[in-house]
Amino acid sequence: MSKIVKLSQENWSDLLTGMAKDYHIYAPIQYSNQQDYELLNEYNIKDIVYNHPKPATPLKTFLLPIKQNLVKDNRFKPSVILGIPACDLSAVNILSEIYLDKDFKDSAYEHRLENYIFIGSDCYSMQEHCHCTSYGFKPYPTENADIVLSRLDSTVFLQSLTPKGDKLIGLIESKVALVKALEEEINQINDKRERITHQLIEKNKDIPDYTKTGELIKQAKEEIWKRYADTCVSCGACATICPTCTCFLLIDRPGFEKVRQLDACQLPAFAHVAAGEDPLHELHVRFKNRYMCKYVWKPEKFDSVACTGCGRCIEACIGKINKNELFVELNRED
Amino acid sequence: MTASRNIYQCIKAEITEVIDESPTIKSFVLRPEREFEFKTGQFVELTLDGFGEAPFTPSSSPLEKEEIQITVMRAGYVTEKIHQLKPGVIMGIRGPYGRGYPLDKFFDKEVLVLGGGCGFAPLRSLLYNLKAEEDKIKKLVFCYGSKTPAECIYKPYINELRQVKKFEVYRSVDRPDETWTEEVGVVTNLLDKIAINVDDSVAVVCGPPVMMKFGTLKLLEMGYPEDNIYLSMEKNMSCGLGKCGHCMMGKYFVCKDGPVFSYDEVKDQPDIWQ
Ligand SMILES: Cc1cc2nc3c(=O)[nH]c(=O)nc-3n(C[C@H](O)[C@H](O)[C@H](O)COP(=O)(O)OP(=O)(O)OC[C@H]3O[C@@H](n4cnc5c(N)ncnc54)[C@H](O)[C@@H]3O)c2cc1C
Ligand code: SF4
Ligand code: SF4
Ligand code: FES
Numbered sequence: 001m002s003k004i005v006k007l008s009q010e011n012w013s014d015l016l017t018g019m020a021k022d023y024h025i026y027a028p029i030q031y032s033n034q035q036d037y038e039l040l041n042e043y044n045i046k047d048i049v050y051n052h053p054k055p056a057t058p059l060k061t062f063l064l065p066i067k068q069n070l071v072k073d074n075r076f077k078p079s080v081i082l083g084i085p086a087c088d089l090s091a092v093n094i095l096s097e098i099y100l101d102k103d104f105k106d107s108a109y110e111h112r113l114e115n116y117i118f119i120g121s122d123c124y125s126m127q128e129h130c131h132c133t134s135y136g137f138k139p140y141p142t143e144n145a146d147i148v149l150s151r152l153d154s155t156v157f158l159q160s161l162t163p164k165g166d167k168l169i170g171l172i173e174s175k176v177a178l179v180k181a182l183e184e185e186i187n188q189i190n191d192k193r194e195r196i197t198h199q200l201i202e203k204n205k206d207i208p209d210y211t212k213t214g215e216l217i218k219q220a221k222e223e224i225w226k227r228y229a230d231t232c233v234s235c236g237a238c239a240t241i242c243p244t245c246t247c248f249l250l251i252d253r254p255g256f257e258k259v260r261q262l263d264a265c266q267l268p269a270f271a272h273v274a275a276g277e278d279p280l281h282e283l284h285v286r287f288k289n290r291y292m293c294k295y296v297w298k299p300e301k302f303d304s305v306a307c308t309g310c311g312r313c314i315e316a317c318i319g320k321i322n323k324n325e326l327f328v329e330l331n332r333e334d
Numbered sequence: 335m336t337a338s339r340n341i342y343q344c345i346k347a348e349i350t351e352v353i354d355e356s357p358t359i360k361s362f363v364l365r366p367e368r369e370f371e372f373k374t375g376q377f378v379e380l381t382l383d384g385f386g387e388a389p390f391t392p393s394s395s396p397l398e399k400e401e402i403q404i405t406v407m408r409a410g411y412v413t414e415k416i417h418q419l420k421p422g423v424i425m426g427i428r429g430p431y432g433r434g435y436p437l438d439k440f441f442d443k444e445v446l447v448l449g450g451g452c453g454f455a456p457l458r459s460l461l462y463n464l465k466a467e468e469d470k471i472k473k474l475v476f477c478y479g480s481k482t483p484a485e486c487i488y489k490p491y492i493n494e495l496r497q498v499k500k501f502e503v504y505r506s507v508d509r510p511d512e513t514w515t516e517e518v519g520v521v522t523n524l525l526d527k528i529a530i531n532v533d534d535s536v537a538v539v540c541g542p543p544v545m546m547k548f549g550t551l552k553l554l555e556m557g558y559p560e561d562n563i564y565l566s567m568e569k570n571m572s573c574g575l576g577k578c579g580h581c582m583m584g585k586y587f588v589c590k591d592g593p594v595f596s597y598d599e600v601k602d603q604p605d606i607w608q
Contacts, residue, residue: 070342103590104341104575247579250342250572254384256426258342263572265579271570274409277543279569279583279605292604293582300585 002160004186005169005178009154015176016045016082024079026062028055037081050083050151051124053139054310058243059088060095063112064262070108070250071257080168082119082149085310087132089120089144091243093304098246108260117164120145124192126200129311131324133200135210137308140193150189157181157189207324208331210305214295216330222284228326229287231319232266238313238321239264239290244306265289291323341575344381344426345370350401351421355487359452360417361393361405366427369399374463375434375456375566375594379574380404381426382419386412389431389571389589393455395462402427405455405487431574432593435460435538435564441470443536446528448549449478450521450541454487456566457540461495468500475528479506479521479545483514504528521545522552532557540566547607550597560598567592567600 007015019025020040027048029038035049036056062081068074092113099109120141123130132139141148146165150157158178160166172178208216239245240262247270249263263270266286272278280286298306314322347370351363372378374396381387394403408417419425445464449457457476464474476495480486486505495503504524506517517524521541537558539549546565553563569581569588576590584603586592600606 071340098577101576104577106575106577107340246577248572249578249580250387252381252384252386256344256346256381256383260342263578263580265582271580271582273568273570274413275542275568277608279608292584293579297582297585 002166004150004157004159004181006155006157006181006185007172007176007178009151009156011176012156013045015172016040016048017042018175019080020045024077025082026079027082028052037083040082048083050149050156051122052083053123053125053127053130054085054087054312055083056312058091058241058310058312059084059118060091060243060246062116063092063095063109064099064246064248064260066262067259068108069253069257069259070106071255074108075111076115078115078117080117080119082121084118084120084141084145085123086120086138086141087130087308087310088243089118089141090132090137090305091308091310092144094244094298094302094306095246097302097304117147117168118145119147119149119158121149122189122193122196124151124196126196126203127311127315129314129322129324130200131204131207131309131311133197133309134204134207135305135307135309137305138193139196139200150192152185152188155185157185204309204324206328206331208327210295210299210307212331213327214299216327216334217288217291217295219334220288220330224326224330225284225288228321229284231321232283232287232317233319234266234268234283234286235318236264236266237316237318239266241312241316243308243310243312244294245290265293342428344379344428346424347402347427349419349421349423349425352419355405356485358408358485359405359487360408361403362416362419362425363394363401363403364425364427365401370402370427370430371399372396372402372430373434374437374459376430376432377456377574377589377593378402378404378427378429378431379571380416381428382412382415383424383426385415387426387428388412388416389574391456391459391566391593392430393458395466396459397463397466405452405458407452428574432589433591435463435594437463437467440464440536441467442472444472444530444534445474446530446535446537446553447474447476448521448525448537448539448541448553449476450545450549451480451485452487453541453545453566454478457538458488458491460538461501465495465498465501468498471500472534473500473502474498475502475504475530477504477506477521477524477528479508479524479541481508483507483511502528520548522548525552525556536562536564538564538566543568543607554597560601561596563597564594565597565600566594567606 099106122140347364347366353361572578576587581588
C-alpha cells in the first residue's frame with residue numbers, strides 16, 4: 001500500500017484551477033437533479049461533487065466514445081478523469097478483456113486507456129438503485145484507479161495505486177505541499193467506507209448474488225420475461241447507459257475508414273440476417289438476451305463480472321422496468 | 335494510435351473478374367495488394383468503400399494466395415451493390431477471421447459433405463483443399479441441393495470434381511426442368527442413396543438454416559456422433575473480431591469461436607437454426 005497524503009480543500013481547488021489551464025480534467029459537476037462529468041475550467045471547479053455515487057454518464061464513454069473513427073489517427077492529449085466511482089472503475093475489467101484481447105487488440109481503446117489518468121473516489125452515500133455490493137464490489141475504488149481520492153470535512157486525501165498515479169502525485173507535490181495522513185484520519189476514512197458498505201448490503205439483502213442470478217435467469221420461464229418486457233419499448237437506453245455493455249456497429253466512410261458506433265442488442269434488427277432470420281425478433285427474447293449475456297454467457301467466457309450493480313439501467317428505463325425486482329421475484333420463487 | 339497493427343484496417347484488393355453463377359449469385363475474383371492466406375472455412379469481411387461491408391467465406395482454394403474468389407448471393411443492402419461491380423474496382427478485405435474446418439480430423443476418414451444453395455461457396459474451398467490432400471482421406475461424398483437447376487452454382491466445377499478418383503458427387507433439385515437428369519427432391523433424400531461407413535466418417539453441413547437443421551437431424555439419425563458433424567454457422571456480423579457482439583450465439587462469438595462448430599459444441603446454445 002502506498003502512503004496516503006493530504007492537502008486542504010482550498011489548496012486542492014487552487015491546484016485544479018492551475019492544472020485545468022494545461023490539462024484536460026473531467027470531474028462530476030452538480031446540476032439541478034443530477035451530476036455528470038464536465039471539462040473543468042476556472043469557473044466550475046467550485047461545483048465539483050466529491051465522494052458522491054455515480055455521475056450520469058458511465059466511464060466507458062471516455063474509453064469507447066459513442067462514435068469513433070478507428071482508422072483515422074485520433075491521438076489525443078493525456079487527460080485526467082476525477083471522481084470516478086468504484087463501480088465504473090471495476091467495469092473496465094470486462095471492457096479490457098474484450099478490447100485488449102490478445103488476438104485482436106483494439107489500439108484505439110488501448111491508446112485511450114493508456115492516456116487517461118483515473119482518479120477514483122469513495123462513495124459516502126448511495127442512490128436508490130445502487131447495489132454494487134450484491135455482486136462483490138466495494139463502494140470505494142480497489143482497482144483500475146491511478147489515484148483514490150477521499151475527503152474528511154475540508155481535507156482531501158490522495159492515495160496512488162499505480163506508477164501513473166505516483167507521477168501525478170509527484171507533479172502535485174512540486175506545486176503544493178503534501179502531508180502524510182494521520183493514522184486516525186485513515187481510520188476515519190475506513191469507518192466511513194465500512195458504514196456505507198454495510199448500508200448497501202442491508203438495503204440490498206434480498207437481491208441474489210451474481211452467480212445465483214445467473215442460475216435463476218437460466219431457469220426462468222417465458223411467462224416472467226413476457227411480463228417484465230411488457231413495458232419495454234426497445235429504446236436501448238439500458239444498454240447505452242450501462243458501463244459494461246459495449247456492443248457496437250462498424251460504419252463505413254470513404255477511404256476504407258471504419259467508424260465504431262455504440263449499438264445495443266435491445267434495438268430491433270440487431271441480429272437480423274439478410275435471409276430473414278432474426279433470433280432476437282421477439283421483444284421478450286430480446287429483453288431476456290441482455291440478462292443472459294450479463295449473468296450467464298459472459299461469466300462462461302470471461303473472468304470479469306459483467307454487471308457492477310450501478311443501477312443505471314433501472315434509472316434510465318422509460319418502461320420503468322427494474323431488473324432487481326425481477327431477480328428478487330425469481331429468487332423468491334426458487 | 336500506437337504503432338501496432340490496426341485491426342480495423344482493410345487491405346486493398348482489385349476485382350479482376352466477375353463470374354455469373356446463377357440469377358442471384360456471382361463470384362468475384364479479387365487480387366489483394368499482397369499475398370493473402372486463409373484456412374478453409376475461415377471468412378473475410380469484404381468492404382465496398384464508403385458503403386458497407388459484409389462477411390463472406392472465400393470459395394477458392396486456400397492454396398492459392400495471389401487471388402481469392404468470393405461468391406456473393408444478392409440478399410440485401412451491401413450484396414445488392416456488390417453485384418453491380420465490374421472488374422477494376424478496388425475493394426477492402428479484413429481477415430481472415432474465425433476457426434475454419436479442422437482438416438486433421440478429416441484425415442483417414444470418409445468425408446460426407448452436405449451443401450445447399452449458396453452454402454456451396456465455403457464448401458468449394460474445402461473441396462479444393464481436400465482434393466489437394468486426396469491421398470490423406472479414404473473417400474469423399476458430396477451431396478448438393480438447390481431449388482432449381484438454374485440455381486445450381488459452379489457448373490463447370492462439378493465436372494471437375496467428378497474426375498477426382500476418391501470423390502463422389504450427387505445433386506438434387508426441388509423443382510427440375512426438362513434438362514435435369516439427376517435427383518429430384520430435398521437434398522437430405524440423397525443421404526438415403528449413398529454408401530458411407532458412418533462409424534468411420536465425419537460430416538460437414540453448410541447451407542440455408544432449414545437445410546442445416548434437417549440435414550443435421552438426418553445425420554444424427556444415420557448414427558453420426560454429435561462431435562463428428564461440422565456446421566458452418568451464419569449469424570449477423572459486424573466486426574469479425576469478437577467484440578461488437580452482433581454474432582453472439584449463447585457464450586460463443588460465432589466470428590471468433592466459429593464459424594465452424596461441431597454440433598456437439600453448439601447444440602445447447604439458443605436459436606442455433608435461426
Ligand atoms: C461467416 C459467414 C460467411 C458467409 N459467407 C457467405 C458467402 O460466402 N457468400 C454469400 O453470399 N453470403 C455469405 N454470408 C452471408 C452474407 O454475409 C450476408 O448475405 C450479407 O451480410 C448480407 O448483407 P446485405 O448488406 O446485403 O444484407 P442486409 O440484410 O441489408 O444486411 C445489412 C448488414 O447486416 C449484416 N448481415 C445481414 N445478413 C447477414 C448475414 N447473413 N450474415 C452476417 N451478417 C449479416 C451485415 O453486416 C450487412 O451488411 C456469410 C455470412 C457469414 C456470417
Ligand atoms: S446492468 Fe444495470 S446495474 Fe448492471 S452494470 Fe449495467 S447499468 Fe449497471
Ligand atoms: S431501457 Fe427499458 S424500455 Fe429501453 S430497451 Fe431497456 S428495458 Fe426496454
Ligand atoms: S462479428 Fe463482432 S463479435 Fe462477432
